[in-house]
Amino acid sequence: MRPVIVLMVVALAQALPCLSAIADTPTAASATAWHKLTQQQRNLRIISAGAADNGKSGGQCKVWVRDVISRATSMHVTVPSNQTNSRWAPETIGHVVGRSARIENVKAGEIVQMELKAASGGIIPHTAIVGSNQNGSITWLESNYKGDEKVTATRVQSHADFYKSLSSSGSYSVYYIN
Numbered sequence: 579m580r581p582v583i584v585l586m587v588v589a590l591a592q593a594l595p596c597l598s599a600i601a602d603t604p605t606a607a608s609a610t611a612w613h614k615l616t617q618q619q620r621n622l623r624i625i626s627a628g629a630a631d632n633g634k635s636g637g638q639c640k641v642w643v644r645d646v647i648s649r650a651t652s653m654h655v656t657v658p659s660n661q662t663n664s665r666w667a668p669e670t671i672g673h674v675v676g677r678s679a680r681i682e683n684v685k686a687g688e689i690v691q692m693e694l695k696a697a698s699g700g701i702i703p704h705t706a707i708v709g710s711n712q713n714g715s716i717t718w719l720e721s722n723y724k725g726d727e728k729v730t731a732t733r734v735q736s737h738a739d740f741y742k743s744l745s746s747s748g749s750y751s752v753y754y755i756n
Contacts, residue, residue, distance in 0.1 A: 621686055623687075634729050638727065643657060656673075660691070681740050687707065688707070690708060692751075693750065714736055714738075716740065
């Protein structure tokens with residue numbers, strides 16, 4: 579089974595350059611193993627689990643992110659329900675940590691819950707994983723961005739366009755998985 583994992587990592591590394599480091603990252607087969615990983619290694623596991631779904635049906639965005647986190651953490655972490663369109667309900671165990679960050683400072687593997695503006699003037703809540711954040715742009719790992727419930731790992735958005743895409747409240751939250 580190890581050769582299959584290595585081949586998958588090589589293919590994913592071509593899509594998202596940060597994944598080249600994952601080959602040296604121990605697998606997170608248990609809660610203890612997950613907590614022995616560095617934060618960067620945890621983030622790479624999340625990106626890998628999400629990128630593996632590229633082109634597949636992922637369903638609604640938040641449901642897909644929950645599934646990705648569950649797989650990446652070997653079912654150790656559960657993403658909480660929404661409190662508002664752009665914020666998750668508090669999680670008291672400490673596995674899902676919200677942080678205050680401008681979009682320019684989010685890290686690959688973090689999750690962004692946001693309120694996008696709809697063409698009708700309304701709000702569309704959306705949840706996505708940051709695949710990379712470099713050179714003034716973010717590559718998103720997400721499901722259902724186009725309303726087709728498909729996973730994409732290739733949408734690139736400039737920081738300026740991100741801010742323009744937000745609803746009038748400009749609301750978004752950033753989380754990392756501990």
